[in-house]
Amino acid sequence: MNAASIRLNSVSKSFGPDVHAVQDVSLTIEPGSLVTLLGPSGSGKTTILRSIAGFEDISSGEILIDGESIAATPTHRRQLGMVAQDYALFPHMTVRDNLAFGIRSSRRARRERSRLSSGQVAERVDRMLALVGLDGFQARRPQQLSGGQKQRVALARALVTDPRVLLLDEPFAALDKHLREQLQIEVRRIQQEVGITTVFVTHDQGEALSMSDHVAVLNRGRLEQYATPLEIYDEPATRFVAEFVGRINLLDGVVASGNAGRTDVVLADGSRIALEGGRETPAGERVQLSVRPERIRLTHASERHDDGLNTIMGVVKTVVYLGDRIDVTMNTIVGEIAANVPRDRSGDTEFADGDHVRIQFAYGAGTVLPDLLPS
Structure with a gap:
């Protein structure tokens, strides 16, 4: 397949004077x-x-595919494949006929109609069904398929026309958790094997992080951050991104100094936290320190500890056992802090309400965010 580039230049979309669905979004x-x-x-x-x-x-703005504006190009000429949440399969057709219909109705097929034999159509259908793991399902009808199988058929039908771009609009929303996770892996495998440019829409953070090369985090029509999944999670650019993607601890502070890749932040209780990397922040600026719960090392206050880590003292408020890990929430002078602690057979991770604990994290485990309220 011929993979295409997509460019959004200052794209905005309003529905009437008061509803601004998209506001000045640019990305490549x-x-x-x-x-x-x-x-x-x-x-x-x-x-x-x-x-x-x-x-x-x-x-306003423009959308370009392979460097050409598509503003005047109707949908059927954009060479796109699309998979919707409701599958959009024809119930009266077999799986084979659903895919064959897509081939015969595509713009490319109309150009090739005189050269495209029934055998060639069948060969293309069979090849695509094998790709999505449904070889042998050609004669079945949609009502004979499970939800996951219907989604695979919809994906095969979108790809069988050899599109330049694949669009996926929350395709797993109607599926249970286990099946969603299976299809996430399968769709990513297929996308990489085919090599097609793909735009995927979801509100599920885990889905976005596990499947994507890049993630565009949107909030009220604006682009908050566009980066790799690792950067989105470890280096959120805004408070919204930090709070929306995974769990986060946010602590108010003031920058004491920042130079040579290190920033020192003084928290509300006067304690000093050191951070490595991240954006340069001038001394005196009010900020929020963000640190993920799983980056925290938690020990009882009476136990040996590492003096080379940032340290905050706290008292356990709640403990929730989650099988392979423990979710511990602590009260501290600088605010409530949550830690996600792996289970330890030695018993070192056994905590109870009221325990005095030492909350520690490495210098590179936190991120400095501007001290702004969510927009």
Whole structure:
């Protein structure tokens, strides 16, 4: 398949004077990559996808595929494949006929109609069903398929026309957790094997982090951050990203000094926290220190500890056992802090309400964010 690049230049979309669904979004999607549009309901992610597909006209800006504006190109000529949440399969057709219909109705097929034999159509259908793990399902009808099988058929039908771009609009939303996780792995494998440029829409953070080359986090129509999953999780650019993607501890502080890749932050109780890396922040600026619960090392106050780590003292408030780990929430002078602690057979991770504990994390485990309220 011929993978295409996609470029959004200052794209905005309004529905009337008061509803600004997308506001000045710019990003570049490289050929062959999978990019996820991630955000809560109303963030603009589906509007962007529909605009790429041609189902919505943007209010301003431009969308380019392979460097060419698609503003005047109707949907059927954009060479896109799309998978929706409801599968959109024809119930009266077999799996084979669902895919064959896509081939015969595509723009490419109309150009090749005189050269495309029934045997060639059948060969292409069989090849695509084998790719999605449904070889032998050609004669079945949609009502004879499970939810996961229907989703695979929908994916095969989207790919069988050899599109330049694949659009996935929350395709796993109707599936149970176990099946979702299976299909996430399968869709990523297929996308990489085929090498098609893919735009994926979801509100599920885990889905976005596990499947994507890059993630665009959207909030109220604005692009909060566009980066790799690792950067999104470990180096959130805004408070919204930090709170929306995974769990986070946020502590108020003031920058005491910042130079040579190190920032010292003084917390509300006067304690000093050292951070490595991250953005340069001038002394005196009010900030929020963010640290993920799983980056915290938790010990009882009476136990031996590492003096080379940032340290905050606290008292256990709640303990929740989650099988392979323990979720511990502590009260501290600088605010409530949560830690996600792996289970330890030696008993070193046994904590109870009221225990005095030492909360520690490495200098590179935290991130400094501007001290701004969520927008």
